[in-house]
Amino acid sequence: MLERSLEGAELYNLLPHAGAMRLIEKVIDWDETQIRCQTSSHRNRDNPLRSNGQLSAVHAAEYGAQTMALHGGLLAKQSGERQPGGYLVSLRGVKLHTRYLDQLDAPLNIQATQLLADSGNMLYDFVLKTESTLVAEGRAAVIVHSEENQ
Numbered sequence: 001m002l003e004r005s006l007e008g009a010e011l012y013n014l015l016p017h018a019g020a021m022r023l024i025e026k027v028i029d030w031d032e033t034q035i036r037c038q039t040s041s042h043r044n045r046d047n048p049l050r051s052n053g054q055l056s057a058v059h060a061a062e063y064g065a066q067t068m069a070l071h072g073g074l075l076a077k078q079s080g081e082r083q084p085g086g087y088l089v090s091l092r093g094v095k096l097h098t099r100y101l102d103q104l105d106a107p108l109n110i111q112a113t114q115l116l117a118d119s120g121n122m123l124y125d126f127v128l129k130t131e132s133t134l135v136a137e138g139r140a141a142v143i144v145h146s147e148e149n150q
Helices: 008-012 057-078
Strands: 026-030 034-039 086-096 108-118 121-129 134-144
Touching: 026 057, 034 057, 057 086, 057 108, 057 121, 057 134
Parallel strands: none
Antiparallel strands: 026 034, 034 108, 086 134, 108 121, 121 134
């Protein structure tokens, strides 16, 4: 991993979300094919994904998707382009190793690895862990919304 970390407004400007729905708090490092992020937002009582006071592990996919969006934004920024929007179109091989994210006391570490980036399609593997626990893993496909495929 080569590039520097980032947090705060610089990070939030790359996310297609607002307010409490910005789940990722820090980019640890990234390069052309991978990104590693960290957050403790899964413990926030006002996390908008909570239902009946709990945050189901199924929402690990959203943490993975936001990490992927940050990676796309960083790549676009690096090449001097504007990040296009994207649509999460498929989740495959998702394995949840815990039931609730909010029961994890440690920060979440999220890694996304880009497997394919071709003509507006992207494929990533994502993994969520704490320092000592594998939380979730899977693969996500994204179609990038661009002028060409409108």
